Amino acid sequence: MARRAALYAAALVAYAFLYVPLVIVVLFSFSASHLGTRWAGFTLHWYRVLLHDAAMLHAAWNSVIIALAASLAATVFGTLAALATRKYRLRFLPVLVLAPLSTPDILQGVSLLVFFVLLNVTLGLKSVMLAHISFCIAYVAIVVSSRLAGMDPSLVEAARDLGASPWKGFWLITLPLLAPGIMAGGLLAFTMSIDDFVITFFTAGAGTTTLPLRIYTMIKVAVTPEVNAVSTLLMASTLVLVLSISKLAPQALKGMG
Amino acid sequence: MALLEIRKATRRFGHFVAVREVSLEIEAGEFFTLLGPSGCGKTTLLRLIAGFDTPDEGRILLDGCDITLTPPERRPVHTIFQSYALFPHMTVADNVAFPLRMARVAHGEIRVRVAQALREVQLAGMGERLPQELSGGQKQRVAIARALIDRPRVLLLDEPLAALDLKLREQMQLELITLQRLVGITFVYVTHDQGEALALSHRIGVMNAGRIVQLGAPDAVYEFPQTRFVADFIGTCNLLEGTVRRQTGARLTLEVSGLGELAASARTPVQVGERGVLAVRPEKVRIAAQIVPAPGEVHLQGVIHDQLYLGDVTVYKVELAGGRLLEALLPNSAAGVVKFFEVGDHVDLAWRAEAALFLHD
Numbered sequence: 193m194a195r196r197a198a199l200y201a202a203a204l205v206a207y208a209f210l211y212v213p214l215v216i217v218v219l220f221s222f223s224a225s226h227l228g229t230r231w232a233g234f235t236l237h238w239y240r241v242l243l244h245d246a247a248m249l250h251a252a253w254n255s256v257i258i259a260l261a262a263s264l265a266a267t268v269f270g271t272l273a274a275l276a277t278r279k280y281r282l283r284f285l286p287v288l289v290l291a292p293l294s295t296p297d298i299l300q301g302v303s304l305l306v307f308f309v310l311l312n313v314t315l316g317l318k319s320v321m322l323a324h325i326s327f328c329i330a331y332v333a334i335v336v337s338s339r340l341a342g343m344d345p346s347l348v349e350a351a352r353d354l355g356a357s358p359w360k361g362f363w364l365i366t367l368p369l370l371a372p373g374i375m376a377g378g379l380l381a382f383t384m385s386i387d388d389f390v391i392t393f394f395t396a397g398a399g400t401t402t403l404p405l406r407i408y409t410m411i412k413v414a415v416t417p418e419v420n421a422v423s424t425l426l427m428a429s430t431l432v433l434v435l436s437i438s439k440l441a442p443q444a445l446k447g448m449g
Numbered sequence: 450m451a452l453l454e455i456r457k458a459t460r461r462f463g464h465f466v467a468v469r470e471v472s473l474e475i476e477a478g479e480f481f482t483l484l485g486p487s488g489c490g491k492t493t494l495l496r497l498i499a500g501f502d503t504p505d506e507g508r509i510l511l512d513g514c515d516i517t518l519t520p521p522e523r524r525p526v527h528t529i530f531q532s533y534a535l536f537p538h539m540t541v542a543d544n545v546a547f548p549l550r551m552a553r554v555a556h557g558e559i560r561v562r563v564a565q566a567l568r569e570v571q572l573a574g575m576g577e578r579l580p581q582e583l584s585g586g587q588k589q590r591v592a593i594a595r596a597l598i599d600r601p602r603v604l605l606l607d608e609p610l611a612a613l614d615l616k617l618r619e620q621m622q623l624e625l626i627t628l629q630r631l632v633g634i635t636f637v638y639v640t641h642d643q644g645e646a647l648a649l650s651h652r653i654g655v656m657n658a659g660r661i662v663q664l665g666a667p668d669a670v671y672e673f674p675q676t677r678f679v680a681d682f683i684g685t686c687n688l689l690e691g692t693v694r695r696q697t698g699a700r701l702t703l704e705v706s707g708l709g710e711l712a713a714s715a716r717t718p719v720q721v722g723e724r725g726v727l728a729v730r731p732e733k734v735r736i737a738a739q740i741v742p743a744p745g746e747v748h749l750q751g752v753i754h755d756q757l758y759l760g761d762v763t764v765y766k767v768e769l770a771g772g773r774l775l776e777a778l779l780p781n782s783a784a785g786v787v788k789f790f791e792v793g794d795h796v797d798l799a800w801r802a803e804a805a806l807f808l809h810d
Contacts, residue, residue, distance in 0.1 A: 350534035355551030
């Protein structure tokens with residue numbers, strides 16, 4: 193019994209360490225105080241301020257556009273990458289596809305910046321999208337691969353055997369069976385893109401800003417409750433996405449570890 | 450002309466030769482079984498016929514047409530997979546309808562033929578279920594219905610009963626025999642289970658190390674194995690190593706160390722002085738407390754070393770002179786008697802010389 197109690201206590205401390213900071217942010221986003229770190233009664237004031245903050249809304253809009261474009265493109269390329277690594281069974285291929293997962297963001301950010309400058313790509317929305325596509329592909333590929341690994345290879349052979357061309361076999365069997373994995377991979381890519389800071393920071397150039405960049409600029413001045421409000425919204429949307437992923441492809445999140 | 454003809458097919462994977470110059474003719478309406486241990490190349494050969502793989506050398510002909518390089522979707526050949534490979538996101542009816550959809554058969558006709566096919570495999574009314582809601586035997590039937598709905602020329606079956614439990618397996622064996630007779634489609638069946646092969650097939654091709662080592666009707670393969678491998682792989686067989694001393698026609702005299710000279714028969718040309726094995730099946734060995742040998746019978750004496758009670762029969766392991774063990778099988782046919790012998794009993798053994806085959810090593 194004592195061991196069990198100790199286990200629960202340890203778990204409680206661990207989860208508190210992870211979630212208490214987030215809870216504080218959510219709490220203070222409803223605080224009437226002008227300081228981001230003091231409680232002075234409940235209000236929705238900061239959410240109203242947020243709705244009228246044109247710069248913040250513009251940054252959020254940019255983030256959503258970038259995340260949509262990046263996750264859509266990465267979903268296509270990542271799925272193709274997963275199919276290719278399965279089909280050709282080359283040892284270096286999965287390594288090349290998944291390497292961005294373990295490369296430090298700062299390194300990716302700097303190298304992409306140098307790359308864009310060398311190619312004379314104007315920094316802005318498009319360069320950020322390209323950068324996000326490049327690191328999102330790996331996330332989609334790993335989720336789709338885990339789904340693919342659980343698929344009986346004789347299913348596609350059976351389709352061919354029963355009269356389906358290679359294309360029909362893909363369209364009628366492979367794709368529908370991979371669909372939950374592809375969706376989950378796309379959502380994961382979306383969440384990775386929408387809250388990315390480091391890579392975006394290096395590839396956005398001077399004029400372009402996204403939600404995480406905007407929040408960072410704001411707290412350099414002071415932690416206002418508006419930052420808490422926007423963080424709460426960001427957190428809520430991320431949570432919804434992660435829950436959807438775990439629902440669509442429960443094994444995908446396990447494979448991430 | 451044979452329906453399916455394989456001419457000197459070879460398939461290599463790196464240095465490993467999975468199928469080695471296999472030539473084979475299978476007739477229309479035949480139930481043909483490829484039997485062999487795992488890794489003998491039987492599944493690879495099946496995949497060459499299905500078109501999932503192509504041979505490195507050799508040709509495959511169907512009805513006299515070369516189909517060696519024809520993709521699987523354009524061969525009138527279907528496969529029943531070991532895992533059944535039912536499409537999990539489609540209902541039973543959609544699974545069965547799949548070949549007809551691919552062939553662009555009209556919707557109305559598809560509905561009629563699917564209902565008919567499901568009735569034939571006793572799954573009427575199950576069309577709207579998903580495969581994962583079915584039992585193993587039902588999945589098997591859906592796979593069969595799906596593979597036969599567009600009447601292929603050849604049906605390939607890759608160990609289709611391996612996943613079922615014993616009782617169901619026996620029942621499905623009988624169903625498969627009935628079904629094959631009913632539809633008259635050529636079946637090529639792959640299994641490592643010799644009992645299944647003997648029970649189901651018109652002809653068996655025994656495979657080992659990429660080759661077909663013996664081809665024939667089940668009784669011929671069982672009664673007259675041509676090699677030590679076949680004798681050992683199909684059923685159980687007592688194998689005594691020896692040297693040929695004398696030969697008169699088909700009758701041989703073999704010198705077996707520790708046992709002296711034993712009579713045997715040969716079905717292939719033999720040279721005096723050649724080494725080989727004497728093969729005799731346990732059920733051909735007579736075992737009794739005392740045997741007066743009949744003319745033409747081989748007679749030995751031994752001590753019961755071990756016994757294996759199987760209910761209907763008992764297998765006795767008898768120790769011969771020189772410590773060699775020989776198996777003899779005795780039906781437990783006497784009423785009221787549980788066992789005939791106990792461990793340590795002295796017994797006589799005898800078998801007819803024709804039952805003892807000389808096999809080359």
